[in-house]
Structures are given as structure tokens and as C-alpha cells.
Amino acid sequence: MEMSKNSEMTKPLDALNQARNKSVLAELKNGLQFVGTLKAFDIHLNIVFDNAQEVVEGEIKRNLGRVLIRGDMILFLSPQNK
Amino acid sequence: MEMSKNSEMTKPLDALNQARNKSVLAELKNGLQFVGTLKAFDIHLNIVFDNAQEVVEGEIKRNLGRVLIRGDMILFLSPQNK
Amino acid sequence: MEMSKNSEMTKPLDALNQARNKSVLAELKNGLQFVGTLKAFDIHLNIVFDNAQEVVEGEIKRNLGRVLIRGDMILFLSPQNK
Amino acid sequence: MEMSKNSEMTKPLDALNQARNKSVLAELKNGLQFVGTLKAFDIHLNIVFDNAQEVVEGEIKRNLGRVLIRGDMILFLSPQNK
Amino acid sequence: MEMSKNSEMTKPLDALNQARNKSVLAELKNGLQFVGTLKAFDIHLNIVFDNAQEVVEGEIKRNLGRVLIRGDMILFLSPQNK
Amino acid sequence: MEMSKNSEMTKPLDALNQARNKSVLAELKNGLQFVGTLKAFDIHLNIVFDNAQEVVEGEIKRNLGRVLIRGDMILFLSPQNK
Amino acid sequence: MEMSKNSEMTKPLDALNQARNKSVLAELKNGLQFVGTLKAFDIHLNIVFDNAQEVVEGEIKRNLGRVLIRGDMILFLSPQNK
Numbered sequence: 001m002e003m004s005k006n007s008e009m010t011k012p013l014d015a016l017n018q019a020r021n022k023s024v025l026a027e028l029k030n031g032l033q034f035v036g037t038l039k040a041f042d043i044h045l046n047i048v049f050d051n052a053q054e055v056v057e058g059e060i061k062r063n064l065g066r067v068l069i070r071g072d073m074i075l076f077l078s079p080q081n082k
Numbered sequence: 083m084e085m086s087k088n089s090e091m092t093k094p095l096d097a098l099n100q101a102r103n104k105s106v107l108a109e110l111k112n113g114l115q116f117v118g119t120l121k122a123f124d125i126h127l128n129i130v131f132d133n134a135q136e137v138v139e140g141e142i143k144r145n146l147g148r149v150l151i152r153g154d155m156i157l158f159l160s161p162q163n164k
Numbered sequence: 165m166e167m168s169k170n171s172e173m174t175k176p177l178d179a180l181n182q183a184r185n186k187s188v189l190a191e192l193k194n195g196l197q198f199v200g201t202l203k204a205f206d207i208h209l210n211i212v213f214d215n216a217q218e219v220v221e222g223e224i225k226r227n228l229g230r231v232l233i234r235g236d237m238i239l240f241l242s243p244q245n246k
Numbered sequence: 247m248e249m250s251k252n253s254e255m256t257k258p259l260d261a262l263n264q265a266r267n268k269s270v271l272a273e274l275k276n277g278l279q280f281v282g283t284l285k286a287f288d289i290h291l292n293i294v295f296d297n298a299q300e301v302v303e304g305e306i307k308r309n310l311g312r313v314l315i316r317g318d319m320i321l322f323l324s325p326q327n328k
Numbered sequence: 329m330e331m332s333k334n335s336e337m338t339k340p341l342d343a344l345n346q347a348r349n350k351s352v353l354a355e356l357k358n359g360l361q362f363v364g365t366l367k368a369f370d371i372h373l374n375i376v377f378d379n380a381q382e383v384v385e386g387e388i389k390r391n392l393g394r395v396l397i398r399g400d401m402i403l404f405l406s407p408q409n410k
Numbered sequence: 411m412e413m414s415k416n417s418e419m420t421k422p423l424d425a426l427n428q429a430r431n432k433s434v435l436a437e438l439k440n441g442l443q444f445v446g447t448l449k450a451f452d453i454h455l456n457i458v459f460d461n462a463q464e465v466v467e468g469e470i471k472r473n474l475g476r477v478l479i480r481g482d483m484i485l486f487l488s489p490q491n492k
Numbered sequence: 493m494e495m496s497k498n499s500e501m502t503k504p505l506d507a508l509n510q511a512r513n514k515s516v517l518a519e520l521k522n523g524l525q526f527v528g529t530l531k532a533f534d535i536h537l538n539i540v541f542d543n544a545q546e547v548v549e550g551e552i553k554r555n556l557g558r559v560l561i562r563g564d565m566i567l568f569l570s571p572q573n574k
Contacts, residue, residue, distance in 0.1 A: 011122055012130050029155065046176040065242060076116075077150045203343070237404075485520075
């Protein structure tokens with residue numbers, strides 16, 4: 001049973017569990033931005049996006065399909081409520 | 083039972099426990115500043131903010147909603163008593 | 165039995181299992197891009213490509229044959245459906 | 247019972263135990279300097295200061311109240327005998 | 329019994345096992361290139377070459393004899409089929 | 411019983427054990443140099459100096475008293491036989 | 493019993509065991525070069541040299557006596573057969 005967005009979180013990964021199969025923004029340490037559908041993640045913050053797009057200043061730069069982004073490059077992850 | 087601000091701390095994470103659901107400033111190693119309501123954290127200092135805002139020289143630059151910030155990017159965290 | 169592309173993923177490495185023996189793009193933290201046939205990987209994201217090619221702006225720069233790329237240099241891995 | 251300053255140390259964290267609730271200078275890898283009252287620390291050298299001040303060339307730049315500084319940013323910690 | 333080059337790999341280190349006592353190119357994160365006979369390696373990708381040569385743009389710059397290269401400096405390793 | 415300087419070493423920390431309570435030079439990865447009396451150390455090479463001095467080109471720049479230097483900033487440690 | 497230089501190696505540290513009490517070149521990630529008599533090492537590649545010399549373009553720059561070099565600064569180690 002998936003927890004609702006307002007259910008209690010105790011650990012950061014709970015936030016990712018709630019965002020699974022939803023659109024998530026990943027901003028990387030080198031400034032790159034990717035948006036995609038969150039399919040999988042682990043404790044290292046390695047993530048898999050489907051339908052991933054690299055975004056530069058709000059414009060789509062590349063369509064990448066499925067990507068596995070290495071967790072140690074993540075600056076932040078933000079679920080997109082759109 | 084939540085510990086009061088003046089209760090004894092022994093470990094750094096005790097300070098975050100006391101700041102849960104309160105406004106916290108996160109200053110990152112790359113100079114970015116985020117303010118938000120602290121919802122979750124772990125031993126790596128991965129944190130989840132709700133109502134997160136990126137702040138540049140005291141001005142709000144972006145409203146980000148919920149963000150999970152990777153702990154290894156944190157320079158310091160400071161509860162905001164405001 | 166190999167999982168189909170549409171089978172459920174729970175962990176990021178499941179995405180690599182599905183891409184084994186297929187063409188994968190590896191974009192590195194230093195900007196280099198390699199394409200090759202994914203032969204092996206581990207939890208550090210160390211990967212082995214056969215028929216690896218270094219690619220610069222869509223052009224093949226070097227044919228490298230087999231390469232083992234160190235996982236901590238990976239920015240992202242993307243299976244190529246081509 | 248708190249050990250006196252001259253009691254025997256065997257491990258580096260013993261020096262922090264002796265400095266608890268006292269004024270400590272934290273010089274960071276990026277050149278920033280913070281002074282505050284040491285309230286908590288752990289084996290990663292994550293530290294919590296109360297009444298923390300950012301100091302630039304001997305001048306107070308910012309009053310930060312309570313801060314949790316991530317241990318991997320610490321260059322050195324020095325108890326202030328003032 | 330050594331596995332042949334075409335035998336099945338499951339882990340990246342299997343590729344190094346197959347290259348033991350053969351010529352291997354090591355390209356490092358700082359751009360240096362070394363070629364040598366692979367004598368030993370471990371899970372960190374620390375490697376020992378005998379008859380190691382530093383190579384710059386295809387030219388031998390230094391003959392180093394035996395070298396132990398620290399694994400965290402490796403960008404990629406590529407067996408040389410020559 | 412303290413080992414003499416000429417006793418057998420098997421591990422690097424044995425060298426620090428022999429230098430305890432003696433003057434040691436710490437050269438850091440960022441080029442800073444500190445000299446002080448080695449009071450404590452651990453497996454991460456975190457060290458505590460008493461009477462620590464920052465030294466620039468052979469001149470004392472700062473008297474710091476007691477400092478705990480984070481081990482991951484150490485380039486090398488060298489006992490001073492003076 | 494010390495293994496001869498031509499005995500079989502299986503792990504990189506075997507190469508260091510064979511070089512104990514012999515002259516070894518340490519080239520560091522920041523370009524510095526040290527030559528000394530290898531006295532001790534561990535799995536992190538922390539090493540202790542006696543009679544260590546910093547070398548710049550083949551010239552001795554500094555005589556350092558005993559040094560403990562932090563393993564994570566090592567680019568490569570090369571036994572000197574001289």
C-alpha cells in the first residue's frame with residue numbers, strides 16, 4: 001500500500017517511495033537537470049528514470065529514455081506536482 | 083515526547099531531532115542556500131524539506147516544494163528561530 | 165530468465181540486468197561518453213563494455229574493444245534502444 | 247566526571263570531550279571560520295555549536311545561533327582558552 | 329584454469345582475471361596513460377603492472393618497471409589485444 | 411613501554427605511536443603546514459597537536475594551542491628530530 | 493620468509509611486501525614525488541618511508557627523514573631497482 005503524500009515520513013527515502021512512478025526533478029552537482037518518471041532508487045540515491053529529459057533553463061535539451069543516474073552526483077531530488 | 087530546545091544533546095543528530103517540523107537553513111558546499119520545513123533526515127545528513135525555497139542573498143530565487151537534499155552536499159544546517 | 169523491459173523494477177541495478185548484452189551509453193563525470201555492449205557490472209557501478217567506443221559529439225573518437233570503467237566516474241548509464 | 251585539560255588523551259575525540267560546552271574554533275576546508283560553544287559531536291566530526299558566529303579576518307560576519315557543521319568540511323578544530 | 333576470453337562474465341573483475349599476465353591499458357582520471365603487464369589487482373581496482381610505461385599521445389614517456397597504481401585513480405582499464 | 415625509534419614497524423600507525431608526545435610536522439593537502447606535539451591520533455589519521463603552530467615558509471604564522479586536524483586533510487606526517 | 497621478486501603475486505599488496513626495506517618511488521596525485529625506504533604500509537596504501545626525499549625533476553628538494561604519507565594521496569608506487 002502506497003503511503004499518501006501527507007503520511008508521516010521518518011527517513012528521507014520515504015519521500016522517494018511516495019514519488020515512485022511520478023515525475024521527479026534531479027538537479028546534479030555539476031548543474032545538469034534531469035526530469036523523469038522515478039522507477040527505482042537505493043540507499044546511495046542511485047535512481048532510475050524512465051522518459052528522462054535533460055533540461056537546460058526550462059528547455060528540453062535531450063530525450064534520454066531510461067537513465068540510471070549515479071547517486072553521488074545528486075544535489076537534490078524534487079517531486080514535480082504537475 | 084519531543085525534547086525541548088534546552089534539553090541535553092549528546093550527538094549532532096539530536097539537534098536535528100529537535101528541529102523536526104521547524105524551519106531550517108541548509109547552506110551547501112557549493113554556496114547554495116535552502117530554507118524549508120525539516121521533515122526527515124538520516125545519519126548521512128540527507129534531509130527532506132517541505133516548502134523548500136532556494137535563497138540568494140536573502141531573496142527567494144525558487145520555490146521547490148518538497149526536496150531531498152543529498153547529505154554530502156551539506157556545509158551546515160541551522161534551525162531558524164523565526 | 166531475463167526480465168522483459170516492462171517488468172517491475174525495485175532497485176536501480178535491475179535496470180542494468182535488463183540491459184545486459186545490449187548497447188548502453190555511459191556518460192562520465194568528466195564529460196567523456198562511451199557506448200558499448202554491457203557485459204558485466206557490480207554494486208559500485210563498475211561496468212565492462214565489449215566493443216566500446218569513445219564518442220565525441222556523436223562521432224566515434226576511439227575504438228577500445230573491451231573496457232572496464234570505474235563506477236565512481238559514471239554520471240549516468242542509458243540503455244540504447246537502437 | 248569531566249577530564250581536566252591535562253588528563254591523558256589517547257584518541258582525538260578525547261580532545262573534543264574536554265572542550266564540550268566551551269568555545270571552539272572550527273576552520274573549514276573552504277576557508278570559512280566559525281566560533282561557537284561545542285554542544286555535540288560524533289566520530290565523523292559532525293559538530294553542533296550554539297551561539298555560532300562566522301568570523302572573517304577576526305570580524306564577526308554572521309550570527310547563526312545553533313549550527314550543525316558537517317564533519318567532512320572540517321579542516322581543524324581548536325578549543326579557545328579565552 | 330584460466331577462463332577464455334569468450335567465457336561468460338558476471339562481474340567486472342572477471343574481465344581482469346582474463347587479462348592477468350597480458351598487456352593492459354590504464355587510463356587515469358588525471359589523463360595519464362600507463363601500459364603494462366597486469367600482475368595483480370583487487371576489488372578497489374588497485375593494480376600492479378610489470379614493465380609499465382607511461383604513454384603520452386602514443387609515445388613512451390617513462391619506463392617505470394613495476395608500479396602499483398591506486399584504484400581510485402583509474403578511469404578505465406582496457407586489455408590490449410596486440 | 412614505548413618502542414624505540416629503531417624497533418620494528420609493521421603498520422604505519424606504529425610510526426605515530428613512536429612519535430607520541432614528540433614534535434611532528436603535518437603537511438596538509440591544501441599546502442598548509444602545522445608543527446606541534448603529537449598527543450593523539452586514530453586510524454583515520456585524525457591527530458591532536460598541543461602547542462600547534464601554523465608555519466609558512468619556515469616562519470610561524472599562527473599559534474593555535476591545541477588543534478584536532480581532520481585526517482583526510484593530511485598529506486604527510488613527519489616526526490621532527492630536533 | 494620474504495618472497496623473491498619473481499614469486500607469484502595475487503594481490504597488489506604482495507608487491508609492497510616484496511619492496512619492504514627497499515627504495516620506492518611514491519608519485520602523488522598532486523604531482524609531488526617522494527623516494528624513500530619502505531618501512532610499513534597498510535590496506536589504505538598509507539606508507540612509511542625512512543630517509544624520505546622530496547624529488548622535483550630528478551633533483552632532491554627536501555630531506556624529510558621519516559614520513560607517513562596518507563594512502564589516498566598516492567597515484568602510484570614503484571620499487572626502485574637501483
